[in-house]
Amino acid sequence: MNLHIVVCVKQVPVSNNVKIDPVTKNLVRSSEPGVMNPFDQNAIEAALKLKHRYGGKVTLISMGPKNFEITLRQGLAMGCDDAILLSSRAFGGADTLATGYVLSQAIKALDKVHLVFFGRQSIDADTGQVGPIVAEFLDWPQVTYVSKITPLSEEIIEATRLMEHMEQTIEVKLPAIFTVRSELNEPRYPTPRNIQLSYQKTIETWDEHSMNLDLNRIGIKGSPTVVRKVWSPSKPKKMTQSLGRDVDHAVQQLLVILRSQNIL
Amino acid sequence: MVNKDIWIYAEQHQQMVQPVTYQLITKANAIKNDKKVVVVLFETPEKNIEEDIKLYGPDEIIVIKDKRIKDAPDSLIADLIAQLSKQRKPNSILFGATVIGRSISARLQAKLLTGLTADCLDLSFEDDLLIQTKPSYGDNIMCEIICPHHFPQMATVRPNIFVAQKTKNNEVTITEVKNLKFKENTNIKVNEERPLLSKLDSIANANRVIAVGRGMSHPDGIQLAFKLATKLGAKIGVTRPLTDLAPFSVDDQIGQSGSSIAPKFLLTLGVHGAVQFTTGIGKADVSVAVNNNPKAPIFDVVDYSFVGDAQAFAEAFLKIIQ
Numbered sequence: 001m002n003l004h005i006v007v008c009v010k011q012v013p014v015s016n017n018v019k020i021d022p023v024t025k026n027l028v029r030s031s032e033p034g035v036m037n038p039f040d041q042n043a044i045e046a047a048l049k050l051k052h053r054y055g056g057k058v059t060l061i062s063m064g065p066k067n068f069e070i071t072l073r074q075g076l077a078m079g080c081d082d083a084i085l086l087s088s089r090a091f092g093g094a095d096t097l098a099t100g101y102v103l104s105q106a107i108k109a110l111d112k113v114h115l116v117f118f119g120r121q122s123i124d125a126d127t128g129q130v131g132p133i134v135a136e137f138l139d140w141p142q143v144t145y146v147s148k149i150t151p152l153s154e155e156i157i158e159a160t161r162l163m164e165h166m167e168q169t170i171e172v173k174l175p176a177i178f179t180v181r182s183e184l185n186e187p188r189y190p191t192p193r194n195i196q197l198s199y200q201k202t203i204e205t206w207d208e209h210s211m212n213l214d215l216n217r218i219g220i221k222g223s224p225t226v227v228r229k230v231w232s233p234s235k236p237k238k239m240t241q242s243l244g245r246d247v248d249h250a251v252q253q254l255l256v257i258l259r260s261q262n263i264l
Numbered sequence: 265m266v267n268k269d270i271w272i273y274a275e276q277h278q279q280m281v282q283p284v285t286y287q288l289i290t291k292a293n294a295i296k297n298d299k300k301v302v303v304v305l306f307e308t309p310e311k312n313i314e315e316d317i318k319l320y321g322p323d324e325i326i327v328i329k330d331k332r333i334k335d336a337p338d339s340l341i342a343d344l345i346a347q348l349s350k351q352r353k354p355n356s357i358l359f360g361a362t363v364i365g366r367s368i369s370a371r372l373q374a375k376l377l378t379g380l381t382a383d384c385l386d387l388s389f390e391d392d393l394l395i396q397t398k399p400s401y402g403d404n405i406m407c408e409i410i411c412p413h414h415f416p417q418m419a420t421v422r423p424n425i426f427v428a429q430k431t432k433n434n435e436v437t438i439t440e441v442k443n444l445k446f447k448e449n450t451n452i453k454v455n456e457e458r459p460l461l462s463k464l465d466s467i468a469n470a471n472r473v474i475a476v477g478r479g480m481s482h483p484d485g486i487q488l489a490f491k492l493a494t495k496l497g498a499k500i501g502v503t504r505p506l507t508d509l510a511p512f513s514v515d516d517q518i519g520q521s522g523s524s525i526a527p528k529f530l531l532t533l534g535v536h537g538a539v540q541f542t543t544g545i546g547k548a549d550v551s552v553a554v555n556n557n558p559k560a561p562i563f564d565v566v567d568y569s570f571v572g573d574a575q576a577f578a579e580a581f582l583k584i585i586q
Contacts, residue, residue, distance in 0.1 A: 016402035016540070096380065097373060121366075124401055126521070127382035129370035132338065136374035141452035142338060144367040158455070163363040164466075165277050169456040170337070176451070182514075224379030229408035233399075233543075240563055243552070243570045250570045251581040254552060257568065261550060263472075263529045264496075264585070 003056035003154065005047040006107055006116045007080065008134070009040040011064060011071040012124045020232050036071040039119025041078070041187035042180045046149055047117050048079050048188070054154050056114075057081040061106055063091055063099060069203055076198035077190030088207035093220035100133030101217045107138065109211040115157075118179040120145050131179035141176045147183040266415045268392070269324075269354040270296060273345070274305040274317060275364050278459060281316055283469075284360030286428035288421060289320040292358065293431070295388050299355060302326060304345060306333045314438055321431030327440050335454035338364075340447065342371035347444050349376060354416045356394050358387070361420035369420050379411030380418040385425055394419065403520040403543045424468050424524045424547075467516065468523040472498035472530075475518055475545070478505050479534020479555060480574045488578045489533060495585055501525060503541050519544035530566075531581075534574040537562025554578075 011034040019028045047058045060075045062068045063086040072083040086102055094102065107113050116138075121128030128144070135142035148160035152171070161168045162181055190198070208218060216222060243250035258264040270292045275282040285303070292301040300323040307313050307329055314325045328344065345368070349357065357372070359365035361383040373380040385406075386397040394417040396409045411417045467473055474496070476489045486509075493500050501518040502509075518525055519541040526547035533554050535541065542565045545551060551566040554577045563569045570577055 013401070016404050018401045018404055020405070096370070096382075097377065100374060123521070125382070126400070126402075127370075127380075128366045129373065129380060129382060132367055132370035133374040135339075136342070136371045141449065142367070142371065143452075144338070145363045161363070163277070166457055166459045168454050168458075171453045171455055173451040224377075224411050224414040225381060226410050226412060227407050228395075228410050231406050232404065233406050233539075238565055238567060240553075240566055240569045243568050245572070247570070247572055247576050247580045248584075250572075251577065251584050254568065254581065255584055258529065258550070263550060 003050060003054045003114045004111060005050060005056060005058045006110065006113050007040070007043050007047045007058060007060050007075065008103055008116065008118050008130070009043070009060055009062050009071055009075055010037045010119075010122045011035065011062065011068045012037045012122055016124065020230060033067045033070055036074050037119050037122045037124075039121065039123070039180065039182060041119075042182050042184050043117035043119050043178075044075050044078050044080060045185045045187040046146075046178070046180055047115070049185070050115070050149075050151065053151065059084065059110065059113075061086065061103060063087070063094070063102060066205075072203050073198055074190065076201045076203075077195040078188055079194055082201055083203045085203055085205045086207075087205050090208045090215070090219050093223060094218065095223035095225045096127055096129040096133060097224060098218050098222035100130045100137060101222060102213065103130065104134045104137035105211045105213055106206065107134070114174045116140075116175075116177045118177070120179045120181050128179065131177055135177040138175070138177070141172045142179070143170050143172055143176065144179045146178050146180045149178070149184065266353045266355055266392075268299040269302045269352065270299050271349075271354045271357040271416070272301065272303050272322070273357065273359045273365065273368070274303050274313070275360050275362060276307075276313070278457065279307070279311060279313070281313060282360060282362065282423075283428060284362060284365070284421070284423040285317070286320045287423065287426040288358050288360065289317070289322050290429045291387065291421075291426040293321060297389060299389070300324060302354065304328075304348065306330075306336070306341065306344070308334050318434055318436045319430045320428060321433040322436060324437040324439060327438060328444060329440065330446065332446050335457070337449065337452045337454060338367045338371055339449060339452070342368050342375060343447055344444050345372050346375040348441065349416060355392055356417040356419070359418075359420045361422045365420050369418055373418055376416065376418075378414040378416060378418060379409075380420070381409045381411070382420050384419045384421045387419065387421065393417075399520065399543070402540045404539055422524065424526060466523065467499045467501040467518065467525050470499035470525065471528050472496050473501050473518075473525050473527040473548070474498045475501045475503070475530060475532040475535050475541075476506060477503045477532065477535030477541075477555075479536070480578070481506055481509060481534065485534065485575050485578075488575060488582070492578050492582050495582060496529075498529070498531075503535055503538070532562055532566070533578055535562050536560050537565065
């Protein structure tokens with residue numbers, strides 16, 4: 001059997017150092033186009049390992065503006081086989097529900113898919129919601145926050161899910177969805193040869209007419225949540241007291257302070 | 265008609281209610297006005313976890329007792345809450361922003377086709393509208409998010425942001441629900457669950473924390489920090505760059521995408537103080553920063569400062585308390 005594996009990836013800002021324009025109240029993002037969400041590289045690595053073992057192909061899917069091709073190209077250079085960019089004004093303003101809906105419809109439009117990988121969360125919005133939403137819309141089992149994958153056969157995978165204070169070993173029958181942690185693997189670097197090859201691979205662009213979509217469920221219209229206000233948190237400045245400049249004196253003083261407050 | 269219930273999912277690890285559940289009950293009680301705080305609890309028949317939850321004073325606990333709860337996958341729990349939500353139509357459903365909370369709530373959101381806000385730092389109500397404050401871009405931006413036309417309004421809330429308090433109000437209605445359908449799914453099976461002992465004693469609950477940053481990240485510095493920590497009975501936490509350095513991992517990370525801490529005493533050594541880090545230390549009682557850069561932003565958010573070499577400070581401090 002050849003596995004068809006999908007990896008959903010997102011492009012995130014190079015730096016999270018965004019600010020609010022004090023006049024327009026809009027987000028001022030750096031003009032740099034962005035990079036692949038780090039956890040998504042772990043997802044690609046996991047997909048490529050399974051492909052290597054069982055054969056098949058890895059398809060990348062991303063939803064966003066045209067410049068998200070940078071991230072898809074990087075994924076192709078890591079060794080993925082083809083890529084689809086879901087890009088249209090109609091998708092704009094989507095929250096996690098609308099995003100998950102479009103991704104799940106795109107996956108349904110592909111030739112039979114056996115597994116879908118996601119990174120555990122994106123580092124800009126930090127929700128981790130889209131993977132489980134897609135799993136629900138496809139009616140597939142999910143294993144989130146995966147730190148280890150052991151294929152038992154081409155159809156059954158055992159995965160370790162790493163939580164705050166415990167670990168679970170979960171056995172799933174494909175098709176299934178996995179969201180992966182950085183502990184899972186060390187993502188490969190694109191080799192020069194793969195970078196070259198990646199330019200022979202195509203990135204398809206799909207819009208709202210490329211798949212079967214209920215137009216009321218996409219973009220802003222399909223998004224139940226509304227951002228009402230955005231601001232930069234003011235750092236609460238403390239009245240900081242100096243312990244002086246001499247190190248021995250400073251630790252003495254600290255000891256007195258800690259004793260007076262019953263800390264030591 | 266949507267009713268006025270604020271639901272809280274009782275998260276458990278190995279049948280122990282997680283602190284975030286209690287924190288959410290206390291917070292919900294504080295903002296509820298005319299609403300009711302209802303805990304949704306799944307447990308196996310021999311358990312009586314509702315007795316623990318009662319102490320925190322929700323108005324009601326909905327209990328689903330069934331042996332199939334043991335090792336239930338996310339999809340089953342989400343499906344049961346969805347059935348319950350369709351029967352009772354709560355105003356809102358809150359989860360901890362934990363692995364389990366995030367995984368079940370997102371699946372539930374898709375079942376109920378409603379909004380879900382991740383990782384909230386604050387919640388309040390304007391009449392029946394839940395105002396959800398969440399950070400974005402690594403805590404550099406705060407957003408106020410609402411879900412005005414869909415119910416229930418759903419949110420996950422970051423652990424250790426609110427303080428749980430037991431109440432004297434023990435007038436808690438216990439409602440056992442027996443009419444839910446357990447959909448069997450043979451495609452997923454939780455085979456084993458193991459506690460991670462080393463993580464049980466986490467920095468989030470530690471009374472004393474030494475935070476180590478890049479300015480103290482050479483092997484000698486780390487060794488010294490551990491010595492000092494042993495002497496003080498402190499836990500070591502680190503900034504994001506150090507999580508890549510043995511023996512640390514993301515579990516030791518303080519700040520956004522790591523843990524928020526609330527120790528009685530915090531000593532930061534060689535920590536510069538990026539916002540992503542400092543958002544995690546606001547609850548420390550007494551905080552001290554040591555850094556050789558007098559302009560380091562860490563000095564704006566601590567009680568006591570020492571401008572100088574972190575290692576020299578740690579050595580001197582170790583000597584004086586020995």
